[in-house]
Amino acid sequence: MRYSSVLAALSAVGSALAQQTYTNPVLWYDLADIDVFRKGNQYYYSASTMSFSPGAPILRSGDLVNWEFIGHSVPRLDFKDTAYDLADGKQAYVRGIWASSMQYREYDNTFYWIGCVDFKTTYIYKASDPAGTWSKVGEIGTCYYDCGMLFDGQNIYVAYGNTKISVAQLNNDFTQKSTTQVYSSSITIEGSHMKKINNRYYIFVTQPASNEYVLKSNSGPLGPYEFKIFTKAPASGIQGSGNPHQGSVVDTPDGDWYYLSFIDAYPGGRSPALAPFVFDSQGWPSLKATNGFAIANPYPVTPVPVKSTTGTDTFSSGKLGPQWEWNHNPDTSKFSFAAGGGLVLKTASVTKDLYHAKNTLTHRILGPDSTATIQLDISQMTSTDQAGLSLFRDNSAYIGIRNGVVILQRDLTLGANWNTLSTGRLETSASLPAKTTNVWLRLHADIKPAGTHQGVFSYSTDGKSFKQLGTPYTMNTTYYFFIGYRFGIFNFAEQGLGGSVVVKSFDLALGAK
Numbered sequence: 001m002r003y004s005s006v007l008a009a010l011s012a013v014g015s016a017l018a019q020q021t022y023t024n025p026v027l028w029y030d031l032a033d034i035d036v037f038r039k040g041n042q043y044y045y046s047a048s049t050m051s052f053s054p055g056a057p058i059l060r061s062g063d064l065v066n067w068e069f070i071g072h073s074v075p076r077l078d079f080k081d082t083a084y085d086l087a088d089g090k091q092a093y094v095r096g097i098w099a100s101s102m103q104y105r106e107y108d109n110t111f112y113w114i115g116c117v118d119f120k121t122t123y124i125y126k127a128s129d130p131a132g133t134w135s136k137v138g139e140i141g142t143c144y145y146d147c148g149m150l151f152d153g154q155n156i157y158v159a160y161g162n163t164k165i166s167v168a169q170l171n172n173d174f175t176q177k178s179t180t181q182v183y184s185s186s187i188t189i190e191g192s193h194m195k196k197i198n199n200r201y202y203i204f205v206t207q208p209a210s211n212e213y214v215l216k217s218n219s220g221p222l223g224p225y226e227f228k229i230f231t232k233a234p235a236s237g238i239q240g241s242g243n244p245h246q247g248s249v250v251d252t253p254d255g256d257w258y259y260l261s262f263i264d265a266y267p268g269g270r271s272p273a274l275a276p277f278v279f280d281s282q283g284w285p286s287l288k289a290t291n292g293f294a295i296a297n298p299y300p301v302t303p304v305p306v307k308s309t310t311g312t313d314t315f316s317s318g319k320l321g322p323q324w325e326w327n328h329n330p331d332t333s334k335f336s337f338a339a340g341g342g343l344v345l346k347t348a349s350v351t352k353d354l355y356h357a358k359n360t361l362t363h364r365i366l367g368p369d370s371t372a373t374i375q376l377d378i379s380q381m382t383s384t385d386q387a388g389l390s391l392f393r394d395n396s397a398y399i400g401i402r403n404g405v406v407i408l409q410r411d412l413t414l415g416a417n418w419n420t421l422s423t424g425r426l427e428t429s430a431s432l433p434a435k436t437t438n439v440w441l442r443l444h445a446d447i448k449p450a451g452t453h454q455g456v457f458s459y460s461t462d463g464k465s466f467k468q469l470g471t472p473y474t475m476n477t478t479y480y481f482f483i484g485y486r487f488g489i490f491n492f493a494e495q496g497l498g499g500s501v502v503v504k505s506f507d508l509a510l511g512a513k
């Protein structure tokens with residue numbers, strides 16, 4: 001190729017990149033209650049995790065479309081209730097972390113997270129490096145329900161509330177200085193996100209779970225605020241899903257604005273959807289195209305690729321990647337990393353109830369449908385231990401090993417107050433060859449809202465040929481549990497502790513295998 005044609009080819013690549021488009025969801029994982037902001041050319045995104053631990057995952061992106069997990073704001077659900085440890089016979093399902101806020105404070109070059117827990121206490125955490133160690137700053141003895149934090153110079157504001165929207169002002173040590181009701185709506189609104197844009201104050205709020213409104217004040221953070229529709233039940237472009245709502249807004253370094261919201265897409269949960277928007281001369285926002293979520297939009301900036309969501313984790317780095325979360329706080333004395341790779345799960349609970357077993361390690365299901373395969377070394381299990389791979393939510397099923405056979409347990413359910421209603425029933429079992437030490441368990445899950453909603457379980461003793469076990473399990477699509485279905489890797493003891501398994505690998509692939 002001659003030099004000039006190399007240049008021509010390079011500029012063709014450049015314009016192809018500039019014209020590259022994205023579609024929603026930008027990441028088909030359950031990551032609801034988004035708070036997003038930009039620091040330099042990096043975007044950060046925080047989400048809800050309810051009773052999974054660590055809580056409040058942080059994702060980072062260089063282009064608002066390609067996101068990767070980098071850490072968690074709440075290292076442990078340290079909320080003065082042993083239910084978060086699955087201790088004392090208690091469980092904390094549907095409690096914990098929801099509709100919280102993470103922002104960067106230039107004033108002290110620190111990242112902060114704030115969230116109300118159990119409708120009574122608001123906790124604050126901070127970190128100098130969002131991918132590093134987060135620590136508790138303090139707590140406020142009141143609930144900032146569905147809160148959104150704004151750092152305005154030295155001032156700290158938190159918008160919160162349902163229908164009656166308030167703005168709290170905090171002192172420099174994050175204690176409450178004052179709180180003022182700034183708006184009372186005739187329709188239900190919540191999910192506040194507070195921003196200062198061009199010297200105007202905004203509180204973006206949702207009318208669950210369809211419309212997005214905005215409160216705008218040209219005077220100051222405490223109002224007076226005017227109230228207008230931002231987007232009316234926008235289409236998501238995903239068949240069978242809800243409307244993108246309860247999002248947060250962010251600009252690019254060039255001054256283009258984007259709204260990152262989430263769509264209800266059960267059984268998978270709530271996934272992020274991005275659309276460009278503009279401000280009119282009065283400072284009122286509206287989507288650039290009314291169907292802006294449902295169409296292919298140009299990338300906000302030049303695409304910045306991230307680590308693939310799919311592939312094999314061999315647990316060889318000596319710590320869990322930030323995409324992993326335990327069901328409730330783990331007993332850290334009951335897991336470790338094997339030399340040369342593999343996660344050792346010692347039994348951590350004596351129970352027959354997966355919902356009450358400590359140390360179930362969970363991973364979000366990748367949509368539209370994906371397959372998880374784990375390799376388990378079962379040689380150190382006792383005859384009354386159960387270990388395996390579950391399709392985990394308030395209505396669950398699992399494939400597991402018990403007493404040397406592979407079993408399919410289904411119809412585990414949580415009932416009133418999210419306590420265990422049923423530990424499920426054994427649908428079927430299959431024997432394994434004598435002296436089997438390694439088993440592969442596989443689960444294909446279709447979480448498309450308009451899909452089959454089925455989970456199909458299979459197993460293998462060589463990692464190559466898999467055999468389906470039992471009939472497909474149909475996932476429940478009600479939203480009350482809020483968190484979507486997850487892959488859950490577990491090991492519990494029906495009788496005595498002491499047994500263990502090694503999770504040698506976890507492989508995630510798109511589609512069926």
Ligand SMILES: *[C@@H]1O[C@H](CO)[C@@H](O)[C@H](O)[C@H]1NC(C)=O
Pocket residue numbers: 394395476477478480481
């Ligand atoms: C789905 O789960 C809800 C509880 O969240 C329950 O009331 C309902 O009966 C379940 N539906 C089916 C089909 O099992």
